[in-house]
Each structure stands twice: as C-alpha cells, then as structure tokens.
Amino acid sequence: MRACAGSRGGFRDLAGAPMRAGRLAGGGGVCLRCAAVYDEGVIKFEADHRVEPLSRARYGDVACKLVAWREVMAKTQLVGQDPARYGGAGYGNVSARVGPPSAPRGARAFLVTGTQTGGKSRLTLDDFCVVERYDYRRNRVVSAGAILPSSESMTHGSIYDLSPHIRFVLHAHSPAIWRRARDLRLPTTDPAVAYGTPQMAEEVQRLYRTSALAERRVFAMGGHEDGIVAFGHTLAEAGQVLICALASAWELECRAV
Structure with a gap:
C-alpha cells in the first residue's frame, strides 16, 4: 500500500514516483492528505482524500x-476539454447532494465529478467522488472515491450551504453567457476573487444575500473566465x-451581428 505526499508538481508515492490522482494505489483504501496548488481547472484547497471505490448501490x-x-452540457460545449x-x-x-437535508453547513455531503474529467466522453462511477466535509476557513475538503474531487468543490459546498432546498449544482464554461452576463443581468462575483478559494465561497454567500441569486439560480464568476454556475x-x-x-x-449575440 502506498501513501501520497502532495507537491506542486502533482502527487507522488513515498518513493517519489508520480501517482495519477484517482487511481487506486496498492488495491486498498489509501488516504491522501495533499496540499495541491495549481492554476486553471486544478485543486487549490487541501484535499484530505481516501482513495476507495464508491458504492454503486448507494451512488449509482x-x-x-x-x-x-453532463452529456447535455457536453453537447453544448458547457463541459469539455479543448x-x-x-x-x-x-x-x-x-x-448532487447525497446527505440528509438536515445536515449542518460544512457537512452537506455531495457527489461531484472528479478533477480534470472534463475531457472524458463518458463518465462512470469511478469518475465521481463524495465530498463529505468542507471547511472554508481552513481551506480543506474531506472526500472519498477513486478520484480526487473537482477543483470547484469548495464553491459547490458553499452553494449547498445557502439552503437545504438546493440539491444540484452545474458548473459550466460558456463564453457567450459570460460575455453577456451584464446584459442578462446575472448576479456576478467580484472579478478580484479567484475560483476554488475560500474567498469565492464567501463571495457566493454575499451574492445570495444581496442580489436576486435566490430567484435566478444562476450566476457568473467574474474572476473565472467563462465560469457560470446554476443550481436547483x-x-x-x-x-x-x-x-x-x-x-x-x-x-x-445574434442581434448584435
């Protein structure tokens, strides 16, 4: 069984050999406690992750x-890799939320696509993980699955914390919506706030309090190029x-031609 040490260049086993995030190591459950710092589309929080298969009976x-x-989103280029x-x-x-509606904030467990799965044509359960807990102040996510969680997991958690009524979150990338966010009167996060950070989680909560986000259920990420989030x-x-x-x-866009 191998453990993992986080590094700026990725995940490595104890011998220093590169490990692909999300692959089962040694055939058993392995705990990864890694502070991974990347750029676009990559994890910025501390991931306390157990590498183990998810139950098909429970999550399938x-x-x-x-x-x-996600297939609908891929067909409209809202998800992908280019x-x-x-x-x-x-x-x-x-x-999607998978825990009880009464769960406290910071512990509203959800099933989420794994990091860097955007380019896959078809996902299986091994391409998902469960985020069990998330802590904005400590910038830490506790999760389990055969793959590390999405880099936007902190943002997903912050949305679920807005209301127990919210059960699903879709994070898309749309140049058209992003360009027209002001014309569409979409609530928009501060451009100075980076994605996947504790500050973004706080910014989402601010938008919910001060804008029409509760009614619109969609917002643009001002500091995350083309980033759009919808929930329901x-x-x-x-x-x-x-x-x-x-x-x-x-x-x-058509009318502007």
Missing part, C-alpha cells in the same frame, strides 16, 4: 442522473436555468 442512480445532464481553451485543461463539473432543487430545474441562459446569450 444519482451518478447516472448527473451523467445524463487545446485552444484554458491551456488545454478540462472544464466544467456537476454535483432538481437537476431539471438547474439544467433549465442553465440552458435558458445559454439560449438568451445566443439570442443577444
């Missing part, structure tokens, strides 16, 4: 629902909000 159904909507965008990094992620009580609700925003942005 909700994972399939997320895969279906050498010409973001330095070739994968982009976009989806999640159901996947259909979150997906409809996102696709309608995309259609509205495309309509504005």
Whole structure:
C-alpha cells in the first residue's frame, strides 16, 4: 500500500514516483492528505482524500442522473476539454447532494465529478467522488472515491450551504453567457476573487444575500473566465436555468451581428 505526499508538481508515492490522482494505489483504501496548488481547472484547497471505490448501490442512480445532464452540457460545449481553451485543461463539473437535508453547513455531503474529467466522453462511477466535509476557513475538503474531487468543490459546498432546498449544482464554461452576463443581468462575483478559494465561497454567500441569486439560480464568476454556475432543487430545474441562459446569450449575440 502506498501513501501520497502532495507537491506542486502533482502527487507522488513515498518513493517519489508520480501517482495519477484517482487511481487506486496498492488495491486498498489509501488516504491522501495533499496540499495541491495549481492554476486553471486544478485543486487549490487541501484535499484530505481516501482513495476507495464508491458504492454503486448507494451512488449509482444519482451518478447516472448527473451523467445524463453532463452529456447535455457536453453537447453544448458547457463541459469539455479543448487545446485552444484554458491551456488545454478540462472544464466544467456537476454535483448532487447525497446527505440528509438536515445536515449542518460544512457537512452537506455531495457527489461531484472528479478533477480534470472534463475531457472524458463518458463518465462512470469511478469518475465521481463524495465530498463529505468542507471547511472554508481552513481551506480543506474531506472526500472519498477513486478520484480526487473537482477543483470547484469548495464553491459547490458553499452553494449547498445557502439552503437545504438546493440539491444540484452545474458548473459550466460558456463564453457567450459570460460575455453577456451584464446584459442578462446575472448576479456576478467580484472579478478580484479567484475560483476554488475560500474567498469565492464567501463571495457566493454575499451574492445570495444581496442580489436576486435566490430567484435566478444562476450566476457568473467574474474572476473565472467563462465560469457560470446554476443550481436547483432538481437537476431539471438547474439544467433549465442553465440552458435558458445559454439560449438568451445566443439570442443577444445574434442581434448584435
């Protein structure tokens, strides 16, 4: 069994050999406590992660629902990977609450796509992990699964903390919506606030208090190029909000020609 030491260049075993995040090491559950610091599309929080397979009986159904909507997002280029965008990094992620509605803030467990899965054409349960706890002040996420959590996990957690009514979050990348965010009157985070940080979590909460975010259920990330986030009580609700925003942005682009 191998453990992992975090480094700026990625994850390595105790012998110093590179480890691919998300692959089972030694065939058993392995705990990764890594402070990984990257740029676009990469984890910025301390990941306290147990590498272990997720239960299909427990998570298979909700994972399939997320895969279906992720397919819709991929067809509309809201999720994916493109050498010409973001330095070739994968982009976009989806999640669903899997814990009880009464769970306290910071412990509202959710199933989320793993880091850098944007370029995969089809996901399986091994491409998801469960975020069990998240702590903005300590910039720490506790998770389990065959892959490390999305770099936006802290933002997903902050959205679930807004209301127990919120059960699904879709994080997309849309140049059209992002460019037209002001015209669409979308709530927008401060451009000075970077994605995947404790400050972004706090900024999302500020938007919820001071804007129409609770009613709109979609916002633009001012400091995260093309970043758009939609949420809802159901996947259909979150997906409809996102696709309608995309259609509205495309309509504005058409009128501007």
